Amino acid sequence: MADLKKFLVRRLITFIPTLIGATFLVFLVAVVVPADPARLWAGGEKADPRVVELLRKEYHLDEPIWVQYYYFMVNLITNRMVSPVTHENVWSTILERLPVTLQLALFSFTLVVAVGVPLGIIAALKRDTIVDYLIRAFAAIGMSMPIFWFAYILIFVFYTNLGWTTLAGNPTPAKTITGLPILDAILLGDWRTVCQIVERFWLPSLVLAWPSIGFVARLVRNSFLDAMSADFVEYIIARGLPKTTLYKHVLRNALVPVVTVLGLIFGGLLAGAPITETIFALPGIGMLMIQSIQNYDYLTLIGGVFFIGLIYLTINLVVDILYAIIDPRIRY
Amino acid sequence: MTGRDPIIVVRDLHVYFYTHAGIVRAVDGISFTVYRGETFCLVGETGCGKSVTAKALARIVPPPGKIVKGEIIFYPEPGKPIDVTKLGEKELERIRGRLIAYVFQDPSAALDPLYTVGYQLAETVKHHGIVKSFKEGFQLAAKLFRKVLMPDADERVKAYPHELSGGMKQRSVIAISLSTEPKLLIADEPTTALDVTVQAQVMDVLKRLKEEKNLTLILITHNMGLVAEMCDRVAVMYAGKIVEEAPVDELFKQPLHPYTKMLLQAVPDPSRRVERLESIPGSVPNPLNLPPGCRFHPRCPHALKRCREEEPPEVYVSPSHRVVCWLYAGGRRG
Ligand SMILES: Nc1ncnc2c1ncn2[C@@H]1O[C@H](COP(=O)(O)OP(=O)(O)OP(=O)(O)O)[C@@H](O)[C@H]1O
Ligand SMILES: [Mg+2]
Numbered sequence: 001m002a003d004l005k006k007f008l009v010r011r012l013i014t015f016i017p018t019l020i021g022a023t024f025l026v027f028l029v030a031v032v033v034p035a036d037p038a039r040l041w042a043g044g045e046k047a048d049p050r051v052v053e054l055l056r057k058e059y060h061l062d063e064p065i066w067v068q069y070y071y072f073m074v075n076l077i078t079n080r081m082v083s084p085v086t087h088e089n090v091w092s093t094i095l096e097r098l099p100v101t102l103q104l105a106l107f108s109f110t111l112v113v114a115v116g117v118p119l120g121i122i123a124a125l126k127r128d129t130i131v132d133y134l135i136r137a138f139a140a141i142g143m144s145m146p147i148f149w150f151a152y153i154l155i156f157v158f159y160t161n162l163g164w165t166t167l168a169g170n171p172t173p174a175k176t177i178t179g180l181p182i183l184d185a186i187l188l189g190d191w192r193t194v195c196q197i198v199e200r201f202w203l204p205s206l207v208l209a210w211p212s213i214g215f216v217a218r219l220v221r222n223s224f225l226d227a228m229s230a231d232f233v234e235y236i237i238a239r240g241l242p243k244t245t246l247y248k249h250v251l252r253n254a255l256v257p258v259v260t261v262l263g264l265i266f267g268g269l270l271a272g273a274p275i276t277e278t279i280f281a282l283p284g285i286g287m288l289m290i291q292s293i294q295n296y297d298y299l300t301l302i303g304g305v306f307f308i309g310l311i312y313l314t315i316n317l318v319v320d321i322l323y324a325i326i327d328p329r330i331r332y
Numbered sequence: 333m334t335g336r337d338p339i340i341v342v343r344d345l346h347v348y349f350y351t352h353a354g355i356v357r358a359v360d361g362i363s364f365t366v367y368r369g370e371t372f373c374l375v376g377e378t379g380c381g382k383s384v385t386a387k388a389l390a391r392i393v394p395p396p397g398k399i400v401k402g403e404i405i406f407y408p409e410p411g412k413p414i415d416v417t418k419l420g421e422k423e424l425e426r427i428r429g430r431l432i433a434y435v436f437q438d439p440s441a442a443l444d445p446l447y448t449v450g451y452q453l454a455e456t457v458k459h460h461g462i463v464k465s466f467k468e469g470f471q472l473a474a475k476l477f478r479k480v481l482m483p484d485a486d487e488r489v490k491a492y493p494h495e496l497s498g499g500m501k502q503r504s505v506i507a508i509s510l511s512t513e514p515k516l517l518i519a520d521e522p523t524t525a526l527d528v529t530v531q532a533q534v535m536d537v538l539k540r541l542k543e544e545k546n547l548t549l550i551l552i553t554h555n556m557g558l559v560a561e562m563c564d565r566v567a568v569m570y571a572g573k574i575v576e577e578a579p580v581d582e583l584f585k586q587p588l589h590p591y592t593k594m595l596l597q598a599v600p601d602p603s604r605r606v607e608r609l610e611s612i613p614g615s616v617p618n619p620l621n622l623p624p625g626c627r628f629h630p631r632c633p634h635a636l637k638r639c640r641e642e643e644p645p646e647v648y649v650s651p652s653h654r655v656v657c658w659l660y661a662g663g664r665r666g
Pocket of ligand 1: 349351356358376377378379380381382383384385394395396397619
């Protein structure tokens with residue numbers, strides 16, 4: 001456990017430079033674009049010069065990049081950063097959008113695990129049969145299918161023709177407990193809202209999960225086969241242990257690489273899905289970032305980047321800890 | 333040698349691998365008998381089919397390998413034969429581990445890296461009904477680890493394989509394999525993967541436990557020194573066939589088959605302090621494409637015309653010494 005503490009401290013120390021690096025890069029890109037942000041924010045051509053001047057002062061736009069960046073970060077972390085475009089606190093905007101993104105990520109992740117992992121295991125058990133070939137083909141197609149095209153086909157089938165999904169609104173139960181609508185609805189026993197949420201989210205989640213399902217299926221298949229061909233399998237059979245014991249050992253060994261990838265996939269899903277959220281009009285963090293880019297609201301954009309970086313690093317940390325729990329060979 | 337009470341009788345065993353490249357005739361018609369209580373050795377160069385033969389005995393040959401022909405009669409008790417080739421999967425599970433146990437070459441690979449060695453012993457004895465719970469299994473593990481002279485046995489039970497040295501891993505494998513009190517132990521090059529210094533210690537443990545538990549041991553090895561030290565009878569394999577079988581003293585004193593002679597020459601004689609290893613010229617034939625006639629003829633210094641064309645006969649030069657070679661076909665003695 002002392003090892004774990006040291007490990008956490010070490011990881012926290014690398015956290016900060018990583019976050020600074022990521023946000024600074026985006027900041028740099030935003031700032032070098034030859035535009036006058038203060039004028040844009042103040043209303044473009046007809047902007048009141050006094051307001052422009054005020055904005056320049058407020059956001060230190062006349063000072064060197066790193067000074068701008070410094071003030072920006074300090075304001076962001078102390079929660080005093082207000083977007084000049086939306087006039088809202090950046091953190092509040094992000095946190096407001098979080099439930100949608102989190103919900104989408106949870107649904108997608110459930111699909112990835114519930115479909116990808118079993119498909120991979122079936123493919124491995126039925127290796128080199130028609131079932132295996134079909135699953136592998138499905139995985140390859142899933143991974144290479146462009147999401148926007150695929151999404152519109154599905155919308156056409158399930159919304160336009162079948163009406164099995166809704167494409168607008170963001171259903172929430174009457175009361176908030178945790179802030180996550182689906183969880184609150186379940187806690188309140190509000191099954192109507194649960195149904196509405198599922199109806200609204202299943203299709204975008206499927207679209208978002210699709211490439212990862214194929215990827216995970218392929219990974220699980222290969223690592224399962226690797227584990228099956230390990231020498232300890234032969235020794236388990238030689239000891240006369242039953243199939244259930246054999247598969248228990250094989251599965252746990254096969255899961256070691258899968259857990260890492262699943263963790264990264266979850267991080268990726270949480271990091272927002274700009275395309276999916278935009279197509280399905282889901283007001284999540286991905287959509288927020290697209291809107292910020294369109295409005296030249298780079299302060300909100302970088303707030304988003306900072307938030308995503310934070311999530312990504314945290315999930316990485318959790319994955320590393322999980323990894324050490326499954327695999328005793330891993331040392332902190 | 334103990335009585336003439338056979339524990340396993342193999343007759344005309346054929347094990348083929350059906351690969352994309354063709355049929356690999358890894359074991360191609362071998363017969364031998366192992367008697368209760370003895371140590372029987374299988375020797376031969378790499379790839380000659382020793383491991384496949386060993387795995388066939390409890391039917392653990394991996395696919396695409398198949399026993400295509402032959403009988404394996406196993407006598408768990410004297411006079412109670414079981415034909416292993418005719419058993420179903422459930423009956424095999426009862427024989428494996430419980431009656432016929434294995435120790436493989438590489439203990440690092442044989443153990444699951446994600447479970448403690450004690451757990452792997454406990455799950456084995458629990459499954460075979462030797463103990464009732466995992467807790468008792470762990471207690472038994474500690475006891476057996478002391479038996480294989482594992483240092484700090486009580487602590488090592490809780491160790492993961494990667495926390496143990498090669499020798500300690502092989503000791504735990506031996507403890508696991510013997511935990512079910514099998515009748516027949518098949519040790520496939522049990523010390524090859526270990527440091528020279530630990531090899532002797534591990535072999536000592538095996539030898540002592542064999543005596544103590546009145547086990548029958550089938551030992552597969554490249555090491556002629558080990559053969560001389562451990563074995564009662566030896567079978568020499570070449571390209572999927574047994575070419576000679578004899579009691580160990582006789583084989584060393586009077587090897588008949590040219591291949592056996594070469595094998596023995598290839599070993600530095602410890603009494604003469606020869607440093608040079610006379611390796612055998614040529615190499616084992618490709619099992620996909622075996623030469624006609626005697627499989628050894630391309631490398632044999634005494635090859636006759638007939639060796640290239642006809643399979644050699646099995647000649648018993650004495651009731652316990654047989655050789656498969658044209659040189660002895662006329663009842664002539666080497
Ligand atoms: N899974 C497999 N698929 C195809 N061929 C195999 C397989 N396992 C073994 N063989 C073939 O069977 C033959 C005998 O192999 P085996 O492992 O019994 O040799 P061995 O005598 O034990 O050699 P070594 O001393 O190296 O352990 C080899 O030619 C090998 O190519
Ligand atoms: Mg072998």
